[in-house]
Amino acid sequence: MTEKKSAKEKVVPAPTKIQEVIEPKEAVKQEVKPLEQVVYIGPTIKDVQSHSTFLNKLPNPVEETLKKHPYLKGLFIKVTEVPQALQNLKKPGTKEALLYEKAMKEAKQ
Numbered sequence: 001m002t003e004k005k006s007a008k009e010k011v012v013p014a015p016t017k018i019q020e021v022i023e024p025k026e027a028v029k030q031e032v033k034p035l036e037q038v039v040y041i042g043p044t045i046k047d048v049q050s051h052s053t054f055l056n057k058l059p060n061p062v063e064e065t066l067k068k069h070p071y072l073k074g075l076f077i078k079v080t081e082v083p084q085a086l087q088n089l090k091k092p093g094t095k096e097a098l099l100y101e102k103a104m105k106e107a108k109q
Helices: 017-022 060-068 070-075 079-089 095-108
Strands: 037-040 053-055 076-078
Touching (some): 060 070, 076 079
Antiparallel strands (some): 037 053
16 A cells, blocks of 8 residues: 655655765855966067966066066967967057067067
8 A cells, every 4th residue: 555645745855965065065165266378479588488388377487587577478378369469469569569579679688
């Protein structure tokens, strides 16, 4: 014989460890920062080679170079923006072209 349950009874499953893993408590949740990758599109200069790629942080020698030549920061481009930035290098008067020219002049000195 099967037992009939009344309409008022609700079956609620007990929490399991699997549910806790899938839906962690607020205290356990951690914020994950996305990785940021940049490419240097300027000419090779001291401590920075053209088309070098950096992930999240620039090495100390590169940071020191940027302190001496802060305009070079404009030639560190997010990977997703590199194709457009490389096109801009070829267009006179664009930010990228002007910064590249300035870097070339300083690299020759």
